[in-house]
Amino acid sequence: MHEAWLTWRSRWEQEVAGLTGAAVSLSRHAGILILPHGFTHDLAVILEAFAQSAVPVGERLFIWKTATGWQELGAKAQT
Numbered sequence: 001m002h003e004a005w006l007t008w009r010s011r012w013e014q015e016v017a018g019l020t021g022a023a024v025s026l027s028r029h030a031g032i033l034i035l036p037h038g039f040t041h042d043l044a045v046i047l048e049a050f051a052q053s054a055v056p057v058g059e060r061l062f063i064w065k066t067a068t069g070w071q072e073l074g075a076k077a078q079t
Helices: 002-020 040-053
Strands: 032-034 061-065 069-073
Touching (some): 040 061
Antiparallel strands (some): 061 069
16 A cells, blocks of 8 residues: 555656646655554553654654564665
């Protein structure tokens, strides 16, 4: 879904501009964090660690893995 949104938004903006000559700008998505199923306290600790890292989330997709911690997914991964 993440990649689809990024691709669709860009193509839609280009299509509208090509047909109408008007520039269109869709909002950026706030980012996606994929968390494991677990206890609320554990999830709070995981989210707090991410928030303290101050990594920008917008337009990006991250997953938490116990073995490695947070990892960015997708073609636009900035690792």
